[in-house]
Amino acid sequence: MKKFYQARNSEKTVVVHVTGEKIPLYGSGSTLIPPSPPAPVPKPKKKGGLVKLPDPPAPPAPVPMTLSFVVRSRAYVLGKLVQPKFYKKIKCDFNFEHKTLSKHLLITKNCTVTTV
Template identity: 45%
Template sequence: MVQAGSDSTGVSTDMISMNSTVKLTYRNTATFFGVHVTSTPVALTYSQLTIGSGTVKKFYQSRTSQRNMAVTVIGDKIPLYGSGASLSTPTGITTLPVPLKLEFTVRSRAYVLGKLVKPKFYKKIECSIVYDTNKLNVPISLKNCTYN
């Protein structure tokens, strides 16, 4: 939702608030060891401006298993500073499709042979999303993500 307001210094600008959930599955395909998993904050950006973020809790994933997770991504009254001019409407809800980017890095660490061997696995995940207000409460597929 876009609304008029002012930032902490008193500059008038449009403000955006959003609330979403990202569902993902973590799969450990290793047959000999489990992994300890952490993540950078899950960031949702619009025009290089972070409009929402969420965190993945640390967890341990045993060998040859998987886990489904839901991460809440929230942004509350984030100032747009002119970048959201096309989003502003009298009702506060835009009718245009909005291009967004979701990005975070999943970090996995295994302890093999006690703590003698500690391999690390990093996966940077970036997803391009088009938010359409005509499809509220409809899941958006994350099939077009890149995993580096």
């Protein structure tokens, strides 16, 4: 996030996009791999014989993830003479599902903010 100035009597909302790439999942990544293609259907040996189709593979289970970070801010009260610092710890819980891996996730509803 770039630096910005905010007047004392105003409120400003900053939108930040968090991108993760090549994040290790420590043992849970195997459930996110798409299932292998189904086995070929065997041909019946006799005419009119029933062929049992293989069961479809179970969908992979969602992988729970926790995103935690700290937002630091600083204010100049009397110029640069007094500089109070403010820290907010943000923790977001969400689930990665196989269907939504390539889509954006809105995590605003699953976050808790704590003042440190």
